[in-house]
Amino acid sequence: MQVLSSLKVAFIKWVSRLYPMAKRNLYQFHGGIFPQYHKELSLSHPLKRGIIPKTLVLPLRQHLGIRTEAKVKVGDRVLKNQCIADTEKGLSAPIHAPTSGTVVAIEPRYKPHPSGLKKLSIIIETDGLDESIENVLAVDGAHPDSPVALKEIVHQAGIVGMGGAGFPTFAKLPEKRNTVKALLVNGAECEPFITCDDMLMQTHADEIVKGAQIVGHALGVEQIICGIEDNKQKAIQSFSKACADTEIQVHPVMTVYPMGGQTQLIQELLGIEVPSEHHAIDVGVLMMNVATLRAIYHAVTFGNPLISRFVTISGLGLEEPFNAEALLGTSFLELAEMAKPKQPIDYPLVQGGPLMGTALHHNNVPIIKTTNCVLANPPKPVETVMPCIRCGECMDACPINLLPQQLYWHSRNHEFDQVEKLKVFDCIECGCCSFVCPSHIPLVQYYRHAKSTIKDIRQKEAMAELAQKRHEFKLDRIAREKAEREARIKAKKAAVKQKTAQKPQAKSSAAAAAAAKAAALKAKKPSATTEGQPVLSARDKAIAAAKKRTQKAKPSTGTESKAPSDKQPDARQKAMEAARQRRNQAKTAEDSTDKAAPKDSKSAQAAAKRAAAVAAAKKRAKKTTEKQESNDDT
Amino acid sequence: MMAPISSPFTHNNNSVRKVMLNVQLAALPALFTHIYFFGFGITIQWTLAMFTLIAVETLMLKLRSRPVWPYLTDFSGLITVTGLVFCIPPEAPWWIIVTGITFAIIFGKHLYGGLGYNPFNPAMLGFAFLLISFPYEMTQWTLPTQVSGHFLSFMDSFNLIFTGHIHTIPLDQITGATPLDEVKTALSTGVPVPVTLEGESFNRFRIPYGWAAVNIAFFIGGIWMLMSRSIRWQYPAGFLITMIILSATFNWFDPENYAPVRFHLLTGGLMLAAFFIITDPVTSSTTPLGRFIYASGIAVLVYVIRNWGGFPEGIAFAVLIMNMFVPFIDQYTQPRVVGYRK
Ligand code: SF4
Ligand code: SF4
Numbered sequence: 007m008q009v010l011s012s013l014k015v016a017f018i019k020w021v022s023r024l025y026p027m028a029k030r031n032l033y034q035f036h037g038g039i040f041p042q043y044h045k046e047l048s049l050s051h052p053l054k055r056g057i058i059p060k061t062l063v064l065p066l067r068q069h070l071g072i073r074t075e076a077k078v079k080v081g082d083r084v085l086k087n088q089c090i091a092d093t094e095k096g097l098s099a100p101i102h103a104p105t106s107g108t109v110v111a112i113e114p115r116y117k118p119h120p121s122g123l124k125k126l127s128i129i130i131e132t133d134g135l136d137e138s139i140e141n142v143l144a145v146d147g148a149h150p151d152s153p154v155a156l157k158e159i160v161h162q163a164g165i166v167g168m169g170g171a172g173f174p175t176f177a178k179l180p181e182k183r184n185t186v187k188a189l190l191v192n193g194a195e196c197e198p199f200i201t202c203d204d205m206l207m208q209t210h211a212d213e214i215v216k217g218a219q220i221v222g223h224a225l226g227v228e229q230i231i232c233g234i235e236d237n238k239q240k241a242i243q244s245f246s247k248a249c250a251d252t253e254i255q256v257h258p259v260m261t262v263y264p265m266g267g268q269t270q271l272i273q274e275l276l277g278i279e280v281p282s283e284h285h286a287i288d289v290g291v292l293m294m295n296v297a298t299l300r301a302i303y304h305a306v307t308f309g310n311p312l313i314s315r316f317v318t319i320s321g322l323g324l325e326e327p328f329n330a331e332a333l334l335g336t337s338f339l340e341l342a343e344m345a346k347p348k349q350p351i352d353y354p355l356v357q358g359g360p361l362m363g364t365a366l367h368h369n370n371v372p373i374i375k376t377t378n379c380v381l382a383n384p385p386k387p388v389e390t391v392m393p394c395i396r397c398g399e400c401m402d403a404c405p406i407n408l409l410p411q412q413l414y415w416h417s418r419n420h421e422f423d424q425v426e427k428l429k430v431f432d433c434i435e436c437g438c439c440s441f442v443c444p445s446h447i448p449l450v451q452y453y454r455h456a457k458s459t460i461k462d463i464r465q466k467e468a469m470a471e472l473a474q475k476r477h478e479f480k481l482d483r484i485a486r487e488k489a490e491r492e493a494r495i496k497a498k499k500a501a502v503k504q505k506t507a508q509k510p511q512a513k514s515s516a517a518a519a520a521a522a523k524a525a526a527l528k529a530k531k532p533s534a535t536t537e538g539q540p541v542l543s544a545r546d547k548a549i550a551a552a553k554k555r556t557q558k559a560k561p562s563t564g565t566e567s568k569a570p571s572d573k574q575p576d577a578r579q580k581a582m583e584a585a586r587q588r589r590n591q592a593k594t595a596e597d598s599t600d601k602a603a604p605k606d607s608k609s610a611q612a613a614a615k616r617a618a619a620v621a622a623a624k625k626r627a628k629k630t631t632e633k634q635e636s637n638d639d640t
Numbered sequence: 641m642m643a644p645i646s647s648p649f650t651h652n653n654n655s656v657r658k659v660m661l662n663v664q665l666a667a668l669p670a671l672f673t674h675i676y677f678f679g680f681g682i683t684i685q686w687t688l689a690m691f692t693l694i695a696v697e698t699l700m701l702k703l704r705s706r707p708v709w710p711y712l713t714d715f716s717g718l719i720t721v722t723g724l725v726f727c728i729p730p731e732a733p734w735w736i737i738v739t740g741i742t743f744a745i746i747f748g749k750h751l752y753g754g755l756g757y758n759p760f761n762p763a764m765l766g767f768a769f770l771l772i773s774f775p776y777e778m779t780q781w782t783l784p785t786q787v788s789g790h791f792l793s794f795m796d797s798f799n800l801i802f803t804g805h806i807h808t809i810p811l812d813q814i815t816g817a818t819p820l821d822e823v824k825t826a827l828s829t830g831v832p833v834p835v836t837l838e839g840e841s842f843n844r845f846r847i848p849y850g851w852a853a854v855n856i857a858f859f860i861g862g863i864w865m866l867m868s869r870s871i872r873w874q875y876p877a878g879f880l881i882t883m884i885i886l887s888a889t890f891n892w893f894d895p896e897n898y899a900p901v902r903f904h905l906l907t908g909g910l911m912l913a914a915f916f917i918i919t920d921p922v923t924s925s926t927t928p929l930g931r932f933i934y935a936s937g938i939a940v941l942v943y944v945i946r947n948w949g950g951f952p953e954g955i956a957f958a959v960l961i962m963n964m965f966v967p968f969i970d971q972y973t974q975p976r977v978v979g980y981r982k
Contacts, residue, residue: 025867036978041650120646198650269978282979360650383649390710392656393756396921398872399654401928406978411926412970429977437648444654445756451646 027402029262034273036407038262039438041361043198043237048320048327053205054344055331058105058132062335064090065117065127068374069166070173071097076128082109086138087311089164090128099164099174099375102142102311104333107132118338118357118377122367130335141309149223149306153179156224156306163305164312164375169203169266169295170358172376175302180287183226187290190275191218191232191299193241194259194266197359200379202316203296205329207234207241210300211248217299218254220306225292230254233275237261263361264436268293270405282432297378317373319345321382323353335372338380342369349384356381361437392445400439400449406432410439414449417456422463425456433457656755660715662870666861667722667916673857674726677784677850679792681730684801685737689721692741700750716755720744723763723917726854727909727956728770729781731792731800731815736777740766760963761923764956771956779952780815784850787841788814819848819907821952823899832896837903852906862915871919874928878935879914880905886943898947913942913955923963930966930973937962 015032022028030038067073074091084090084103092100107130114124143162150156161176169192180186191214195203207214222230232249234242236258246256259265259274269280272291280286286293294302297315304310313334320327325346332341338355356363357371358379373380400410409428416424430453439449674682697717701708724740747769748762749755771778785791790809792800799806817825819841826836837846865871883904890898904910909917918924918938925934938958945954 025869027869039652041652273978279979281981282977284979356647356649358647361648363647363649365646365649389651389655392710392714393754395656395659395716395756396924396926397659398921398926398928398931399869401926401975407975408977409927409974428974429980432977432979435647440648441650442652442654444656444659446651446655448646450648454646 029260030402033260033262033265034277035270035405037403037405037438038264038270039403039441040261041198041263041441043261044320044322045199045201045204045237047199047322047324048201048318048329049204051326051328053209053329053331057330057332057336057341057344058134058136059333059336059340060132061110061337062104062107062130062132062333063115063117063127063337063372064101064104064130064335065115065125065372065374066091066101067098067125068101068172068334068376069099070171071099071177073126074098074101076112076126078109078112078128080109080112083107084109084130086136087142087313088139089142089162089311097174097177099166099176100162100311101128101164101334102313103130104313104335105130105132106135106137116368116371118364118366118371118374120364127372142311143305143309145306145309147307149220151224153181153183153225156221156302157181159305160302162311163301165298165301165305166312166375167295168297168301168315168375168378170362170376170378172374175294175298178287178292179221180225180292183224185287185290186225186227186292188229188231188276188292189218189222189225189227190271190291190293191230191254191296192266192268192271192293193232193234193238193245193296194271195238196235196261196263196266197361197363197379198263199320199381200318200359201320202318202329202378204238204241205318206296206300206316207238208244211241211244213300213303214296215245215248215252215254216307217301217303218294219252220302221292221294221299227292231275232256233259233265233271235259235261235265263438264405264434267405267434267436269434282429312375315373315375315377317341317377318379319382320379321356323348323351323382323384332373334374338366338371338373339369341373341380342382345382347382351382353382353385356383361441362435389446391447394443394445394447397444399442399444403438403442405436405438406434408433410449410453413456414447414452417452420459422456422460426460430456430460656714656716659870660718662868663865663916664715664718664722666865666870667726667858669861670726670854670857670912673854674730677786677853678730678782679785679797680794681782681792681797681801682725683794684734684797685725685728685730685732686721688734688737688801689725689741692738693717693721693745696742696745697750700746701754704750704754706754711755714755717745717749719916719920720748720763720766723761723912723920724766726912726916727763727767728778729815731782731797732777732780733804734801736770736774739773740770743769756922758922759966761917761920761959763917763920764959767956768960771951779817779821781818783814783816783841784848786843786849787816790814818952819851819903820946823903824946824952827897833899833903834895837899846900847902847906851908855906855911858911858915862911865915865919871915872921872928872931874931875919875924875935876914878932879918879939882936882939883910883943886940890947904943904946908946908953909955910942913938913959917955918959918962923959923966925966925969925973927970927973927975929975930969933969933973934962934966937965 018028018031026040029040066076072093072095074093076091078084078090084107086103086105088103089100090103090109092098109128110131111129112126113129115127115129116122117125117127119125143159145159150159157176157179160179161174165175167173167175167178193203193207195201218230218232221227230253232245232254234245234256236242242256242258249256257275259271264270265274268286271293272278272280272286276291278289278291280289280291301312305312314331315334316329317332318327318329319341324342325348327345330341338357339351342351342355351369354365354367355369356365357377358364358381360381360383363379363381394411394414396411398411401408404410413425413428413430413433416422416428433453435450435453437450440447443449671682694712697712698708701711721741724744725737728736728740744762744766748760748765749758752758782792790813792814796806822839822841823833823836827833841848843849843852862871862876866873866876884901887899887901887904891900918935925931938955941958941961942954945951945957951957
């Protein structure tokens with residue numbers, strides 16, 4: 007078997023000299039691309055450390071989840087490692103001061119995010135003393151034995167997924183031991199230009215390994231595998247050395263983009279697919295980036311929070327690209343300037359790699375917990391976008407095995423139900439399809455747009471459904487009330503009849519009703535007065551009587567007193583009124599013509615639907631404004 | 641809607657233009673072989689076709705108010721030209737190719753919205769149009785030099801194409817039926833296939849002079865296109881495998897009436913179709929399995945038309961018919977998305 011598979015590999019490698027794409031058969035997942043990596047750019051210059059910029063800008067949200075709240079005030083002196091922002095309100099990760107200094111402002115600042123909006127940030131003027139609080143997390147250095155204990159430390163340390171997603175790490179850890187069978191250490195780093203994980207593995211393999219052991223120990227995992235792309239030979243060597251006496255396996259994997267994607271690396275290392283709409287944890291797999299593991303090691307062993315990270319500063323526009331262990335909050339532009347730009351950086355920098363990164367609207371933004379790369383590539387002339395020729399390059403490159411060309415076709419035509427059927431939500435936006443498209447179509451942009459549009463539509467539908475349900479419920483209630491009322495009237499009529507039969511003098515039915523009511527009340531509450539409760543005044547009685555009168559006179563429409571106001575828009579109310587009337591008409595007609603009824607009730611339904619639609623539309627309008635406000639902070 | 645910048649920011653530098661040029665390059669061996677066996681007629685036809693193409697495309701792009709330069713230089717029209725010039729008789733009158741290209745570009749391409757939106761293969765649409773409109777001109781093939789004993793000079797071809805006659809050689813000596821036609825006609829007069837294959841149009845391997853060589857040249861060009869990823873393997877694979885299976889089976893049961901595999905593979909426009917025509921991505925199925933099915937479907941139809949149909953060669957009609965099934969095939973051959981049950 008072994009011989010056969012190595013023969014196969016050798017054969018494919020030979021074929022790939024004639025037909026480069028044969029390499030796609032050398033790994034487990036579908037598609038993939040082989041871009042130019044340019045990794046040597048930043049690797050050929052030494053790692054920079056100990057940069058303390060004048061000011062640090064720390065956005066209050068550097069993770070997926072909700073924004074933290076500042077725990078310091080303007081003018082406060084902060085020490086390195088001090089927690090300066092946290093929140094109890096939901097999924098988030100606290101933020102700590104990267105060095106000592108003074109809080110000079112808490113105000114909205116630009117942050118590296120595609121929206122390009124200003125977000126609330128703490129601005130620290132550093133003092134260069136770098137005074138710190140040691141062991142701020144108050145740990146004893148022992149490896150936690152339970153997932154809960156580990157989660158606590160990881161949470162307090164403000165650790166988030168440092169590979170790019172930024173999901174708070176504690177939330178990714180399971181509560182129970184033994185849920186995770188395999189811990190995968192992601193050292194693939196498949197994006198071009200980026201070498202910060204590579205550098206980290208070369209310099210701190212031991213710390214990463216210890217971090218992995220800590221996690222493995224706390225969660226009781228059976229297997230720890232580290233996947234490193236085979237273009238990082240030095241990292242593989244140092245990592246293998248660090249793993250020598252441990253149970254951790256180092257697994258060199260093919261160099262292909264997107265090998266570092268979670269689904270792809272799991273497929274490669276374990277040969278399993280994570281079912282759609284499930285998480286890796288559902289198949290007993292936990293994947294962690296090497297940088298995250300190192301942060302965990304520091305938190306658990308020394309009680310140090312996450313305040314700095316390895317960042318690659320690279321790009322074709324830089325003379326001396328480098329890697330740095332940069333403090334969070336350091337400006338992109340400052341770092342890029344240190345790399346000797348070949349031309350003034352008047353073009354947008356990119357956060358992340360060229361395939362999945364974000365182009366910045368403002369270059370003066372801070373490094374945050376998820377920033378792995380500052381990329382300075384001078385702009386290239388834009389290629390004209392040609393029509394799709396259905397060549398299928400994109401399909402052959404898609405690691406998820408989607409049909410990007412069909413997705414594109416339907417997205418373009420706004421046929422979003424088709425787009426959804428083609429599983430647009432499984433798209434990981436890796437960019438492989440756009441990379442290979444000979445027509446230079448910005449495919450991923452279309453999918454992003456389609457996804458957000460579909461989400462919007464879904465939300466609207468949900469709202470419309472809710473409105474419809476509410477409306478139906480109301481109609482039901484009205485009908486029920488009516489039936490009850492009629493029953494009551496009947497009962498009372500019967501009572502009145504009895505009374506009139508008893509009393510010699512005949513009264514008007516209204517008076518009779520009033521009397522009956524009064525009598526009933528009296529009978530029901532004989533002790534009302536003694537208990538200090540208000541007795542029905544004569545006026546009340548008269549009103550009650552009058553009400554009943556009207557009810558009697560117009561049994562079919564009279565019940566429609568003003569509907570209880572629940573702040574419905576006027577349009578909706580009108581529509582409902584119409585619906586109600588129609589329904590009532592249908593009811594009265596029911597006795598005479600059976601056939602007419604269904605038709606009328608149909609039209610009533612239609613009216614109801616219309617009403618619901620109007621309501622939904624109103625809500626929609628409201629919701630969008632609300633959403634815009636809430637989006638403001640994503 | 642399209643924001644100016646969003647990832648990815650890098651590209652493999654492939655372009656429609658490069659793909660199309662590759663296809664052109666791949667057609668060169670066949671072109672030279674064609675010249676060697678059938679004379680220079682095809683170069684004149686090619687030039688005529690190119691001029692017509694440029695004129696008609698420019699006109700149509702102007703009419704549709706599209707930018708002329710980028711669309712003219714995507715070279716997609718060249719594929720149509722290649723598809724058509726190899727299909728018409730090398731010494732056909734000049735207006736044949738001009739009408740054919742004009743029809744193909746206008747009705748096969750631009751009226752549907754241009755590149756990427758046409759459901760039917762433009763070259764085959766043009767060819768079908770010519771075959772139906774001018775059946776006589778379309779079946780007067782120049783005989784290979786080995787058969788007629790004449791090699792037409794450039795001027796001879798030129799005169800033939802533009803005036804319809806040359807002084808040196810009588811016309812009926814240099815033109816005749818294609819081998820496919822020959823076999824078919826012979827069968828209808830009761831001559832069994834093996835006897836026809838002994839005839840003077842066929843060499844000692846019982847494959848037709850000229851035609852076989854051109855087909856082999858197309859095959860070589862096709863391999864180059866496969867290697868450079870200009871076309872996808874499912875098309876030729878599906879097409880050729882199905883063709884081989886069909887012709888082998890029928891020939892095995894009844895060699896008197898059904899020609900052998902090598903005859904079917906190396907006559908007519910078979911290899912041209914396999915690598916240059918059915919591989920047109922725009923008008924074919926786009927899923928991997930779909931491509932295979934699409935190609936097999938064409939092979940079945942070609943075989944049916946060749947043996948039982950009213951025309952000697954059925955590639956054009958087979959392609960056009962399968963074009964109609966493309967949306968259907970696409971819908972039922974979607975690949976399994978990662979994370980969904982097998
Ligand atoms: S790669 Fe581009 S041109 Fe080719 S099928 Fe995909 S979207 Fe269309
Ligand atoms: S961006 Fe989406 S569709 Fe394109 S290759 Fe990646 S996963 Fe496939």
